Amino acid sequence: MKTTKTLKYQNHQLHSPEYQLDVLNSEAVGSIPLFQDRLSSHGAFPLKATQLGILQVNIGKMCNQTCKHCHVDAGPDRKEMMSKTTMDQCLAALERGRFQTLDITGGAPEMHPDFQYLVEEANHLGVHIIVRSNLTILVANKNYNDLPAFFRKNKVEVVSSLPYYSAARTDAQRGDGVFNASIKALKLLNAEGYGMEGSNLTLNLVYNPTGSFLPGDQSELERQYKIKLAENFGVYFSHLLTITNMPVSRFLDYLIRSGNLEDYMEKLISAYNPIAVDQLMCRKTLSVGWDGYLYDCDFNQMLDMKLNDHNHISLFDHESLVNREILVNQHCFGCTAGAGSSCGGALA
Numbered sequence: 001m002k003t004t005k006t007l008k009y010q011n012h013q014l015h016s017p018e019y020q021l022d023v024l025n026s027e028a029v030g031s032i033p034l035f036q037d038r039l040s041s042h043g044a045f046p047l048k049a050t051q052l053g054i055l056q057v058n059i060g061k062m063c064n065q066t067c068k069h070c071h072v073d074a075g076p077d078r079k080e081m082m083s084k085t086t087m088d089q090c091l092a093a094l095e096r097g098r099f100q101t102l103d104i105t106g107g108a109p110e111m112h113p114d115f116q117y118l119v120e121e122a123n124h125l126g127v128h129i130i131v132r133s134n135l136t137i138l139v140a141n142k143n144y145n146d147l148p149a150f151f152r153k154n155k156v157e158v159v160s161s162l163p164y165y166s167a168a169r170t171d172a173q174r175g176d177g178v179f180n181a182s183i184k185a186l187k188l189l190n191a192e193g194y195g196m197e198g199s200n201l202t203l204n205l206v207y208n209p210t211g212s213f214l215p216g217d218q219s220e221l222e223r224q225y226k227i228k229l230a231e232n233f234g235v236y237f238s239h240l241l242t243i244t245n246m247p248v249s250r251f252l253d254y255l256i257r258s259g260n261l262e263d264y265m266e267k268l269i270s271a272y273n274p275i276a277v278d279q280l281m282c283r284k285t286l287s288v289g290w291d292g293y294l295y296d297c298d299f300n301q302m303l304d305m306k307l308n309d310h311n312h313i314s315l316f317d318h319e320s321l322v323n324r325e326i327l328v329n330q331h332c333f334g335c336t337a338g339a340g341s342s343c344g345g346a347l348a
Contacts (some may be wrong), residue, residue, distance in 0.1 A: 004066045006075040007250060014253050017071065017304035023256070024247060024330040028049075029265045035332045042274050047326040049296075052318060053284040055344070056103040056298060057082075060290050063108040067174045069208055071248040071302050074107040082216050084114055086292040086313060091121050093316040103285075103343065105132040105298065110144055123154045130157045132343075134179055135185040144187075152192045157202040159241070159343075160186070163210055165228040173210045187234045195237040196260065203237045206345075208245055212260040214271060215242035216340045218346040241345030244268075246299050246334040252261050268333040276340025279347040282326050288313050296326045298343065303331065 007015040014020055023029075061078035063070075082090075094102055102122045109115055109131060131151065140145050151158055160182070163170045167179035186203075190196060195203035202292035205225065209215055222240035225324050229235040245251045247264065255261040287295040292313045295301040305327045310320045340347025 004075075006066060006077055007073045007253065009075070009077040012253070014064060014249065014256075017302065020248060020252055021303055021329060023078070023252065023261075024265075028130075028256070028261055029330070030262045032265055032269055032330075035328050035330055038269075038272055038333075038336075039277065039328070042277075044274070044277050045328075046281070047277070047328055048283070049322060049324050049326060050283045052097050052099055052286055052322050054101045054103050054281075054286070055090065055094050055097065055099045055288065056105060056285050057118075057288045058105050058107070058298065059109050059112045059118065060299065061085070061107045062111050063106060063134065064111070064137050065108070065134055065175055065178065067134075067250070068254060069173060069245050069251040071246050071251060072107065073249045073302070074242050078107065080290045081112055082114075082290045082292075084117075086290075087114055087118055089292060089313045089316070090288055091118070091125070093313055094122060094127060095125055097286075097316065097318045097321075099127060101128045102128060103130040103132070108134055108137045110137050110147060116150060118195060119150070119154050126171070126249045128157065129154065130159055132175075133161075133185075133203055135160045135162065135182040138185040138188060139181050148185075148188045148192045148194070151189075152194070152201060155201075157192060157204070158189060159204045159206060160189075161208070162186075162205045162225075163208050165232070169210050173208070173318055183233050183235060186229075186233075186237070190236055195235075197236070200237075204239045206243055207238050207240055207242045212245075212255060212258065212264040212267075214244060214267060215341070215346075218242040218339065232233075239345075241343075242339070244334045244337055244341035245346065246331055248299055248302055248331055265330070265333065268337040269336040272333060273336055273338060273340055274335045276347040279340060279342070280335055281342035281344065283336075286321060294321075296324075299329060299331055299334075303329065305329065 060081040063074035066075040170179035193199040282296040
């Protein structure tokens, strides 16, 4: 698979979180309301957390792919990796904080040398474990071929990116050869029981639009995916999750280069759905960066919007964090548009 260089490697100005926020709040997006004002219009500002149910941990930005829409700006040239010390602090917080779920992401989290250690230790704590896999890493080389069996042994829920059920649209977003490699990986997971009828091994796929538009109906897309993947490739999965592309990092770069930034932001704003606000993932999730700093969500993490207090995992304090005020900005319109969007799919 051919990969491009990350924004960081290119020394691109959009690698700067501060610059991204400046763009999202500039005349480049036209005259649009502030997200906090939209929340205020129905009494939802300041937005507050309601629980600490999910600890989402980004253990590194290294990835074997460089996808065009990636809000992490992950790629083979990113070397940021979580230290073992920080990983142990995450495990301590997981135990003390009464979290139900550990959500492991990256980059390709499987590339971290201590990835399996984190999964095994979390499994011993009895929490539900989610691993966000790009699929292709499972077949990238023999070092990763045993991961499907490892996932099964540790009762891991696998959430995997597959932008479409055809090669052309998938490869256009994620790189040449990604679709065929993904199908191969899905078959390996199916062979372990993942996504198969009667199995308790969950394999969820993620749909991201390939352009500057909102996802279609999640249930209808799931129906189409299941038919096409089964008929054409003999591949099965549990559920499809639709996630809106956020105007952050490489997708923001695409919107600017294609001249679609203002139109896309207007689409998000015009589709604002107050019903989605109650279910926003930031209200029950705590996000941890590879360096241990804390954020309300993975998108805020990539925009370096750290929590105001107790903002490192080493300072974890449940009572201070469970009812915290959530930091918002213009990118948040992406999570409240249409049916809403989260790492768990549609919200409303």
